[in-house]
Structures are given as structure tokens and as C-alpha cells.
Amino acid sequence: MAEDNTSFSEFMDLDHDLDLDTRTCNGVRQEKQLSASQRRGYSLCRRKSFAGFVASKRNSGQEEGDYSWCCCALTFREHSAIHKHVARTHDPEIQRLTQDAYQCLLTQLEEEAETQQLNECEAEPVDISAWIPDTRHISEEQLQKGPGKVLLYYRYCQIEDPHVICAWQRALCEKLHLTGKVRVATEGINGTVGGTNMATDAYIDATRSHPLFKMEKDDFKTSDGGAECFKDLRVGVYKEIVPMGMDPDVVSYQLAGVHLEPEEFHKEVEALLAKADENNDTILLDCRNFYESKIGQFTQCLAPSIRKFSYFPDYVDQNLDLFRDKKVLMYCTGGIRCERGSAYLRSKDVCKEVYQLKGGIHRYLEQFPEGFYRGKLFVFDERYAISSNKDIISECRYCGSPWDRYQLCSTRFCCQLVLSCPGCRQDGRTACCPACQTKGQNQSQAPGPHHKEECECTEGRPRIPQDA
Template sequence: MTSNLPQDDLPYKVMAIYKFADLPDVEAIQPALAQLCAGGEIKGTLILAPEGINGTVAGTPAAIDALAEWLFETGAFGDRLAGAEVKYSAASEMPFLRMKVRLKPEIVTLRAPEANPAKTVGTYVEPADWNGLIERNDVVLVDTRNDYEVGLGTFSRALDPKTQTFTEFKDYVETHLDPARDKKVAMFCTGGIRCEKASSYLLSRGFEEVFHLKGGILKYLEVVPEAESRFAGECFVFDERVAVGHGLVEGDATLCRACRHPLTAADRADPAYHEGVSCPYCEHDEAKHAAAQERQKQMELAEKRGGAHLGDGAAVAAADARARKRAEAEASRARNAAAAAKAAKR
């Protein structure tokens, strides 16, 4: 396989992979895959399902190369993962805390068995050809991502389904799209995986021509010159970068540490924003504020002790759990006090 790993002298190699394939035997394969990753000190998450594989892992270049050889050539999958969408990158530090090989019903959850990208999928469109397609008047352009992702950036003229989870996309199709009217539908998502399933779903519902952006927004931002780009804003990514712009340069967006909603500069200028505690999207959620305050306190204490760098992720997770328990206990006491006060008035 040809690697697109940057030629930086960095100690870790990162592999992101997804492939829709017929894998009814994943439960039997899981132990061997987990053992291989553990033996190579690889960390990250791989999701296995009867419909395919999805995930991101990191390790030494030799360990990742050995994993790739096992996945695509010598291991229990045989040649079933041939043609997988694979992206390699390099990292100066291990980006993950542990290794998880998870079994799930789907690698991307839609809960629509009729959507099977391994059998039927829409037409892939290369990033270089995307502008010409979406500028056509007879093409309906749909962003398949969730509302908080769309809020940071999207393509001009794209419809926003305003979903909070991908499973809600089915309802959007039912109420807003019509195969008799919408003869050509083009879709896009972050890296391409959701669009594969979404395009398969539309085809199963009788839509005639369905297109999707190959490699997703990330590939588009990587290869299309900014002067020619039709993407406005930043693309949300599911790691500590929060969002990226053209050339995959880290963007300006940050995360609210209370509710995890991505925030633009305008959001951070809102009076409801308090760094590390609250934002305009959670300003009335006292439980989240209490959890955020406790988390910040725990991280500061850990930093003073010099022990925070289990990794900030571990510190955040531990602080979140403690804060959540404390907030739940306080909320329970408040409810009990209110109930007692109400009973006393009777």
C-alpha cells in the first residue's frame, strides 16, 4: 500500500481507516486483532461490525505497518478490506490513552438495514470535480452532518437537516426530500463515511441519482485551493484541534468545556460565555456548569501536583466523573428539599 505519511521525523504514525464490507465473523476476529494491537503497543479505537470497520489508531511506524499488513493482506479479513479509505499522518506524542477494539451493530449508526454501502452506494465525486457539480441548478445539496458541525462551516447553498444525531437523518429525508422531485442529490460529510451510508439509504428510498464527496470535507480542504473553495467557515473535527480550515490548518474554534459544543469567536464574545464553565448553548444548565467548575478545579490541582499528564483526556474524564456525581447528588438533594417543602405546605 502507498502511504501518504508526511516525511517528518516523528515517533508515531497515525492510521485512520473505514471500509464498508461484509464481515459476519467480526466477533471471532476481534480477539486476534486486539492481541495484535496490544502486542505492538498500538492505541486508539477500532470499531468492528458486520457491515465493516472504522477507527483511528496510532503507534510506532513499524507497529502500524504491521497492523496494516495484517488488516489488508495476511490476517483474518483476507482481501475483504481491499480498497479501504485509509489516511496516514504523523504525531510527536501518542494521541490516545488506551486501545479499544469494539463490536457494534454498525460502524456508523443509522438504524436502517436497507442502507448497505457494501452492496449499493452513490456516485463518488472527486474534490476537484465537486464545485462543478454543486453549482448546477438541478442538484440538491445536503449537509449530512449534525447541527453543531454545520454551525461552524458548510458549503454554499447546502441544506442543513438540523439533526442532533445521524439517526435523525431518516426523518429529514422523509419530510424534506422527494425522489419524484429531487432527481439529483449531492451530499457531503466530514471524512466520507456518513455519506456512504446516507447515499445508500437514499438509493433504497427510490432516489435516482445520488452523489457524495469522496474523502469528505477534509479531503476537499486539503486539495482544493482556497481561492477556488466553495466551503465557508471551518470544519469540525473530533479531536482537540476542534476545527480545521483550508490546508487543514487548525482553526479558531474552541470547545465549551461544560457542554462540548464548538464555539466561534462570536460565541466566545457572548455574555453567557465563561471560559471553562459555560457558553450560550448551555447557559441555563446548572448541572453542566457545576461539573465544569469541578473539572477545572481538579485539573488545576493535578497541574500543581505535576501529575496532570496522564494526558489531559484522562484528567478531564476523571474530573468529569467526579463532578457529575457531585452535581447529581446536589440536584437530588434539591429535589428532595423541594418535595419536603411542598408537602409541609399541605
């Protein structure tokens, strides 16, 4: 988008004024509401979507320059012919593809804009060598090869100069050959990193030794994995350490609900389930995204249909009567989203009590692997999920058989996650959009109705996850 000189702020304004995830109006009418630079971005996404759709119809195994396309049981031998056909017949599919691509663009620009803004005034170089551990007793092979794990942690605290902490964390992770993501802000630090056991142990010791954080070893949650669980290393300064979209000075973690240890939370859920047939005043609230709760959740929880955590405040605002005079038991993956989420809920002054699971589902499963949480625990890395029990609570989106392993949509330019069982994937059902036909289908034949991949509603379609 650099060639268009498109400003980040214009795109960000659009994200609030025109939510393409929930709008169902005609694409042309949507485009008319955009500014000139926004229209250029939307137009670019449409051109790419149109080109990708046409490319998916091209017959394979042809010589260079001798192309033909098959669509709707028709064969086209000229570019102009297939273009006219797609424009006249498949506009709804093109609109959906365009909206998905545009929403991905907005999400990307949102994160880039936040990082760019916060890094405009980076601090003067500071000597961080005192915080880098001496690893001469550890060989490079031990740092890069062997059994490993993934760490998940956070710490809310006041950081006067987050750029210094950012530089230290980046240097520390690079020295230890760790991958993952670390978010630093004036309100604290949030990280998930992977590496060998030696490397992650050294990372824990180094982070704990910093005087700002005052962390205990138990503050780092661990699971089997390693550096291969992440594509790369990303360390940056952000406004929030978990993106809720609210100013930390307005809704502070210091206003969070009462923390319950896993044993206490387990007893509360047990009492709630014992009164299942009675009218009770307790709500078990999952404050994660819908694609997380889809594959694993606490029994009889309330799981909002939100795509990212920044939608949580709107969900609360729209359902205040639901929480009025109720005791709320909140939970999330590792506890961090509950810190701000419970603070926001408490700020509305409608609940009788607000509690949160300390350490999140991660800690709960360590003590109660066969407890009241059933199914997989979604994680924000290449594993997508980890498990402690054998329950499968979700199903393949095509055949309905039990299945809970996400994979990326096979459609070009798509960034959705799809629940498709091995049988359906073998049949070519690997995408989330009707514009993508089955891979194994004979291109010269019209697609049968069982090959048409129905689209999930836009409110309920996962994307490549970015926020923990």
C-alpha cells in the same frame, strides 16, 4: 443502574417513544409516561442534577461543616432552606439538567446494550498470530515516542465472524500502542486510531495484508496527531460500522449513490455555485451532525439540524418533497456516512440522481485546501477539529466574535461542547446551561443578566461525540 436491575430494552424503548431532546412538556408529565424502572433512572438523574445545582451555589473557602449557599441575592445557612429555595424557584433549570443527564444515560446504555447483545455469543478462540506483524525490527521507543498521526478508514465487506476480527484488531492495536476506536460488524470495519508514524505505518501494512479487506494505502486517510488524540482504545463488535439505526440488510451500502472523485465533486460544486441565482435542480447535502457543519461546510450547502447520524433517516422522511426530482451531491467527513445515507435516500425513489464525495471532506481538502469547503473539519477525537484554511465561519455563543474551537462544558455531569472564545472563558462563560453561573463571579452577589448563560435549544446542542 445495576442496583435497580433496569433492563436495557426498557430504556431503549423509551428512546423511541419519548425523545427528551425534542419534547418541551412538563417534567412531571414526562415522568408519568415512564415504566417503573425508567422512572428510577429518571429520578436518579434528577437527584444528581438537583445536588449538582445546589453544590454550585455553595460558598467556597469555608471550614468543614460550616456551609452557606448564595442564590438569587439571598444567603442560606441550612441545607433545608437552600433545597426549598431551589425546588420552588429553579425547577425549569433542574428539569433541563435532568433531561440532559437522562439523555446522556440513554446514549450510554444504547451503546452498552448493543455491545452486550453482540458479545453474548463470542466465537471460540482462534489463532490470530499469523495476522500480527513481526515488530522486532522496531524498538518500543519508536512505537511509543516521536512524530505521529491519526488514521481514518473504513471498508464495507462481508465478515462471517466479526469477533475474530475484533480480537485481532485489539491485539494489533495493543501491540503497536495505538489508541482510538475500531468498530467491527458483519458489514465491515470502521476505524480511527492514533500512534507514532512507525506504529501507524505498521498498522496500515497489517490491515492491508488481511485477505478480507483488499484495501489500498490510499484508503487510509491521515492527519497530524498521535496516540494522545484519544483517551483510550476501544475495539468492539457492533451491528453497524456507522450507527445509522437501520438494519444493514434492509438498507445496504451496496445501494449507495455514485462515487465522485474530489476533482469531479469540485467541478460539480463549481457548476452549482455558478448557477446560484438561477433555479437549479441540484442540492449540496451535508449529512453530518449540526455541530460538525457549524464550524465548517461547503459553500451553499444544505446542513440538516441533526444531533447524531441515526436521526438522518427521519430527516429524509420528513423532507422528501425537498429532494423530489433533484440531483443530490452528498458529503461527510471520510465518506462512510454517505455510503449508507445515500443508500437510504435512494431507497425513497424521489431523487433524480444521488452522488457522494469519495473519501469525504478529508480527501477533498488534501487536493483543494482552499477550495469550496470553508472552515474547520470536525474530527471525533480530542482535537475536535483540523483545518486546511484560515476561514472561521462560526462564532462564540456568548459575545458573537468569530470562534470555532470547541471545549467541553464546565458544568458538572455535563457532556456538551461549547464554542466560547478566550475572553468569555476568562470571564467564566464556559457552560451551556443557565444553572451554571460564571466561575469568577463573587458568590455573595446576585448574578447580573450578562452573567446568565443562556441555553441553546435542545435540538442544537452538541454532546461528547461518539459516532464517526
